[in-house]
Amino acid sequence: MSFLVAFLSFLIPLATGLLIVSVFWQEGRSYFSDLILKCFLSVGFGFGSSSCLVFVWMMTVGRLTRGVFILELMLLAGLSALLICRRRASISTTADQPENIPIPCLSKPYFLGLAVGVAALSAIVSFWYLSLQNPHGKFDAYAIWNLRARFLYRGGEYWTNYTYVTWSHPDYPLFLPASIAGSWEFVGRETQLIPIVIGLLFTFATIGVIAMSIARLRGNRQGLLAALILLSTPFLIIHGASQYADVPLSFFFAATVALLFFQAESPGRRHFLILAGMAAAFSAWVKNEGILFLVLLFLLHFAVTTLAKGGKNWGSEALALFMGASPVIVVVIIYKLCLAGTNDVIAAQGLVSTVPQLLDISRYHLVASQFGKGLFSFGGWSPTFAMPVLLFFYFLLLGTNIEKKHMATTTIAVLLPVLMIMGYFTIYIVSPYDLARHLETSLSRLLLQVWPLAILAYFAIVQAPERVV
Amino acid sequence: MEIRYATRVKLGMAFIVLVILASTLRQLTSTLSSFRALPLTDDISLYEQRFNEVKHFLPPNQIVSYSDEFAKTAKNCNAFVLAQYSLAPTILAVLDSKCGYISNSGEVSSHRSRLVLDNSHDPRHEPYLLRLFPSTYFQPDNNPISIAGGNFFHADQIVLLHDFGLGVRLYARGGK
Numbered sequence: 001m002s003f004l005v006a007f008l009s010f011l012i013p014l015a016t017g018l019l020i021v022s023v024f025w026q027e028g029r030s031y032f033s034d035l036i037l038k039c040f041l042s043v044g045f046g047f048g049s050s051s052c053l054v055f056v057w058m059m060t061v062g063r064l065t066r067g068v069f070i071l072e073l074m075l076l077a078g079l080s081a082l083l084i085c086r087r088r089a090s091i092s093t094t095a096d097q098p099e100n101i102p103i104p105c106l107s108k109p110y111f112l113g114l115a116v117g118v119a120a121l122s123a124i125v126s127f128w129y130l131s132l133q134n135p136h137g138k139f140d141a142y143a144i145w146n147l148r149a150r151f152l153y154r155g156g157e158y159w160t161n162y163t164y165v166t167w168s169h170p171d172y173p174l175f176l177p178a179s180i181a182g183s184w185e186f187v188g189r190e191t192q193l194i195p196i197v198i199g200l201l202f203t204f205a206t207i208g209v210i211a212m213s214i215a216r217l218r219g220n221r222q223g224l225l226a227a228l229i230l231l232s233t234p235f236l237i238i239h240g241a242s243q244y245a246d247v248p249l250s251f252f253f254a255a256t257v258a259l260l261f262f263q264a265e266s267p268g269r270r271h272f273l274i275l276a277g278m279a280a281a282f283s284a285w286v287k288n289e290g291i292l293f294l295v296l297l298f299l300l301h302f303a304v305t306t307l308a309k310g311g312k313n314w315g316s317e318a319l320a321l322f323m324g325a326s327p328v329i330v331v332v333i334i335y336k337l338c339l340a341g342t343n344d345v346i347a348a349q350g351l352v353s354t355v356p357q358l359l360d361i362s363r364y365h366l367v368a369s370q371f372g373k374g375l376f377s378f379g380g381w382s383p384t385f386a387m388p389v390l391l392f393f394y395f396l397l398l399g400t401n402i403e404k405k406h407m408a409t410t411t412i413a414v415l416l417p418v419l420m421i422m423g424y425f426t427i428y429i430v431s432p433y434d435l436a437r438h439l440e441t442s443l444s445r446l447l448l449q450v451w452p453l454a455i456l457a458y459f460a461i462v463q464a465p466e467r468v469v
Numbered sequence: 470m471e472i473r474y475a476t477r478v479k480l481g482m483a484f485i486v487l488v489i490l491a492s493t494l495r496q497l498t499s500t501l502s503s504f505r506a507l508p509l510t511d512d513i514s515l516y517e518q519r520f521n522e523v524k525h526f527l528p529p530n531q532i533v534s535y536s537d538e539f540a541k542t543a544k545n546c547n548a549f550v551l552a553q554y555s556l557a558p559t560i561l562a563v564l565d566s567k568c569g570y571i572s573n574s575g576e577v578s579s580h581r582s583r584l585v586l587d588n589s590h591d592p593r594h595e596p597y598l599l600r601l602f603p604s605t606y607f608q609p610d611n612n613p614i615s616i617a618g619g620n621f622f623h624a625d626q627i628v629l630l631h632d633f634g635l636g637v638r639l640y641a642r643g644g645k
Contacts (some may be wrong), residue, residue, distance in 0.1 A: 060499075068598070080635060087519055111483070111486065112486060115486045115489065115490045115493075118490060118494065118497070119489070119490070119493045121497065122493045122494070122497035123502070125497060125500050125501065126496065126497075126500050129500050129503060129504060129507070130503075132507055132511075133511065134511060134513070135511055135513075135514065136511070136513040136514070136554075139547075139550075142513065142550070142551065142554045143550045145555070146554070147553065147554050147557055150554070150557040150558065150559050151558050154529070154557060154558045155529065155557075156529065156558075158529055158530040158558055159558070161530065161580075162557075162558075162559055164532065164560050164580070165553065165560060167568070168553075182492035219484075225482075225485075225486075226487065228489055229489070231493075232489045232492065232493050234496065329564055383494045385488045385492075390485050390488060390489070393481070393485070394481065394482075394485055397477070397478055397481040397482075398478060398481075444547050464480075465478055465482060
């Protein structure tokens with residue numbers, strides 16, 4: 001019974017997400033084209049839009065009530081109408097749709113498919129075990145995300161009182177708490193099943209988006225291999241079950257770049273850019289690291305597109321990105337201005353302490369050595385064959401091949417995780433906390449955030465085995 | 470030459486997949502065998518039960534002073550964090566400790582209630598506490614501070630309102 005009610009509570013966000021993705025999907029295609037990929041993407045877009053509505057509703061009405069579901073249903077109806085209108089308008093243009101370039105097909109990858117099946121089974125069993133062991137999640141889940149969800153759900157008109165709990169990072173955005181509280185309101189009671197299932201959906205949707213996107217762009221073998229690599233990253237599964245916000249964040253990072261690749265497939269239209277902008281803005285609604293991602297995305301897009309396609313193209317593409325991002329950016333700004341406290345790292349930081357930290361070589365040495373070690377171990381892999389070593393071996397074996405139409409997007413895809421890591425590196429250098437402890441408690445999570453994105457970038461570069469063999 | 474390269478690629482891919490598959494199967498076997506050791510109720514849910522009664526006495530919109538025997542040092546904050554998690558939306562302000570700092574602005578002061586929650590732990594009565602908290606929490610140098618003997622309330626008159634059992638007690642400053 002609990003499973004059924006929890007499932008029902010997710011129907012509205014997931015349906016909304018599917019409609020948002022479908023409205024901006026390639027015109028002229030059937031509703032059911034790329035359905036599995038759209039379903040994976042709908043997890044992020046659904047909970048993203050639903051959590052924004054919950055927040056706006058609570059700010060307007062003053063508390064969480066079931067009226068928010070009327071708002072969600074209205075959005076659902078509006079999107080359905082828009083989808084039907086777009087479908088009718090675009091039917092006549094179906095003929096000139098660019099088709100994906102067929103990738104030479106070898107025999108069916110049964111062995112790889114079997115391996116992915118076993119890895120998926122293992123990941124689901126692990127997730128189930130960890131969720132039974134810790135239904136309230138790990139420390140950050142009950143100290144930040146689920147705690148805040150309880151304030152939102154139980155607090156009534158005093159829901160903003162969580163801002164007094166200054167040790168619990170009140171500046172962190174409300175994506176996860178509002179998603180959980182909204183579902184509790186729908187169910188009518190608190191149940192740990194909700195944050196568990198949200199964690200489950202995001203963990204497997206992240207893997208699904210990466211695998212399906214790579215399969216679409218580079219062939220089924222690469223897609224299956226990417227799925228196998230992510231399913232066999234124990235820390236991704238453990239962290240998803242821990243109910244932290246890092247996995248949803250990694251979902252939005254990966255979805256943004258996957259959508260940029262789809263845009264490169266059909267350059268005449270801007271629909272995927274709108275979705276990419278929205279996904280990037282949702283990342284800023286999940287965690288503060290998403291703000292860095294959003295800023296870097298716009299800067300990189302400006303630099304790469306201007307160089308590759310000229311300023312005029314950049315203007316129209318940037319506009320589409322901004323159109324997608326702007327509604328969510330407005331929500332983030334309202335949140336930051338009206339509710340969020342000062343960020344603890346920034347608050348504890350002063351120019352007096354920052355300058356000596358920036359000039360302290362020992363800090364660079366410590367951070368660099370921890371990053372060096374962390375890159376090979378953060379995933380919880382077997383020390384004998386760490387995944388990055390296997391990936392390097394695979395890279396040497398197959399070599400590289402970047403299609404010309406993907407060159408600009410591949411550059412963005414490679415530079416984004418690199419610049420994100422450089423940003424995290426700098427934050428550690430100026431960290432006001434005990435540096436060793438700060439690294440110990442957060443580095444693996446930060447590396448995990450960019451891991452799916454890095455896998456997407458990696459497979460965009462490595463030659464597809466279908467082409468080699 | 471062409472065929473040899475293709476074979477090399479296939480063998481390389483098979484090697485990678487086999488390595489990953491081997492560690493996945495090991496992981497699956499170990500997880501399946503761990504299911505038997507799972508307790509019926511998780512430790513945090515058990516811990517939340519100790520606050521079932523007291524939560525009805527706490528105001529949802531005020532800040533309640535809190536103390537436990539571990540919260541003397543910043544590293545022993547788990548009990549306080551779990552108490553706050555259980556008792557939200559009531560805000561707990563831990564006394565004389567590095568845990569749970571709450572700024573003392575005028576707005577915060579106006580929300581302070583006269584209630585004081587004492588939360589002490591005895592693993593002899595609740596053995597799961599030894600799993601929930603690090604064993605160092607129960608070392609002799611972490612001896613419980615009784616509320617009367619603690620140095621928090623010297624300036625105030627503290628009255629016991631209710632003892633809820635399992636070490637959870639509610640006091641009021643300045644009389645009932």
